[in-house]
Amino acid sequence: MKYRTLLISFLTIIGLSGCGTDSSTVKANFQYSEVAGLGTHNAANYEPGSLFIWNIETNELDFLETLTLTPQKTVVISDDQISKSIAGLKVERVPESLLGNEEVINASIAAQSEFIVTGAVREDYAGTITKISEYVRTLKGDQQNPDLLLHPRDDKYRLVIIRSVLRAQASSLSIGGADASEPGKVIDVNLNSPIGEIASVKVQVGSSTSCGSAGDDTAETSPVCFFKTLVLDPHYEAGTATMQFKLGSKSPTENLPGAFRNLH
Numbered sequence: 663m664k665y666r667t668l669l670i671s672f673l674t675i676i677g678l679s680g681c682g683t684d685s686s687t688v689k690a691n692f693q694y695s696e697v698a699g700l701g702t703h704n705a706a707n708y709e710p711g712s713l714f715i716w717n718i719e720t721n722e723l724d725f726l727e728t729l730t731l732t733p734q735k736t737v738v739i740s741d742d743q744i745s746k747s748i749a750g751l752k753v754e755r756v757p758e759s760l761l762g763n764e765e766v767i768n769a770s771i772a773a774q775s776e777f778i779v780t781g782a783v784r785e786d787y788a789g790t791i792t793k794i795s796e797y798v799r800t801l802k803g804d805q806q807n808p809d810l811l812l813h814p815r816d817d818k819y820r821l822v823i824i825r826s827v828l829r830a831q832a833s834s835l836s837i838g839g840a841d842a843s844e845p846g847k848v849i850d851v852n853l854n855s856p857i858g859e860i861a862s863v864k865v866q867v868g869s870s871t872s873c874g875s876a877g878d879d880t881a882e883t884s885p886v887c888f889f890k891t892l893v894l895d896p897h898y899e900a901g902t903a904t905m906q907f908k909l910g911s912k913s914p915t916e917n918l919p920g921a922f923r924n925l926h
Contacts, residue, residue, distance in 0.1 A: 686757030750919030781831030
């Protein structure tokens with residue numbers, strides 16, 4: 663069924679735009695995309711322990727605080743890291759002839775894109791729940807009501823905390839073999855289908871994805887180019903007055919790239 667649906671979509675593209683290149687330009691935003699093996703692209707230089715409150719119904723994310731987490735493990739990665747598995751990019755300004763086929767365009771762009779990371783260090787951190795509990799106690803000590811901020815009695819709220827980061831001396835984005843790290847670059851991308859190449863569109867990179875060190879920075883002092891998060895459900899258990907933070911609650915984490923982009 664899925665194959666049939668995709669095939670119909672591709673045949674629709676053929677019928678509407680014909681074989682060849684559409685004269686319009688699609689805008690692609692890779693900021694905060696999910697990159698397999700690397701993590702979430704870090705467009706705002708968030709550090710380990712960055713804490714956010716997330717409304718999973720409206721997909722709104724708000725920054726709360728940067729907590730000091732406990733270092734757990736640091737791994738220096740000597741080889742270049744290349745990831746061709748990218749999800750969560752945003753496609754905008756789709757030409758009228760291709761409206762309704764955003765998923766196809768998105769998949770085609772992602773399939774021809776890759777992130778390349780040089781001089782990387784992976785840092786993992788522990789003690790996330792302990793530090794969040796300390797944060798709640800600090801709020802109370804400052805005469806603030808953590809319930810109003812963290813919404814533990816409302817199931818549509820989650821806490822998101824950065825618990826692992828990838829620092830790098832250099833990170834770049836390539837689309838179709840061409841460097842696409844800086845905004846404004848326009849690249850031809852083929853739209854591929856189960857029956858082969860059917861058309862191509864021009865893709866303009868919407869926002870910068872470049873990341874890396876300046877001057878004499880080592881890998882360990884380089885900026886955070888990618889991060890991994892932990893999603894927690896703040897709640898109260900029956901008979902207890904202490905806020906708890908539960909792992910494993912249902913959360914649409916595939917929407918987080920969009921939530922991070924909307925934070926700015």
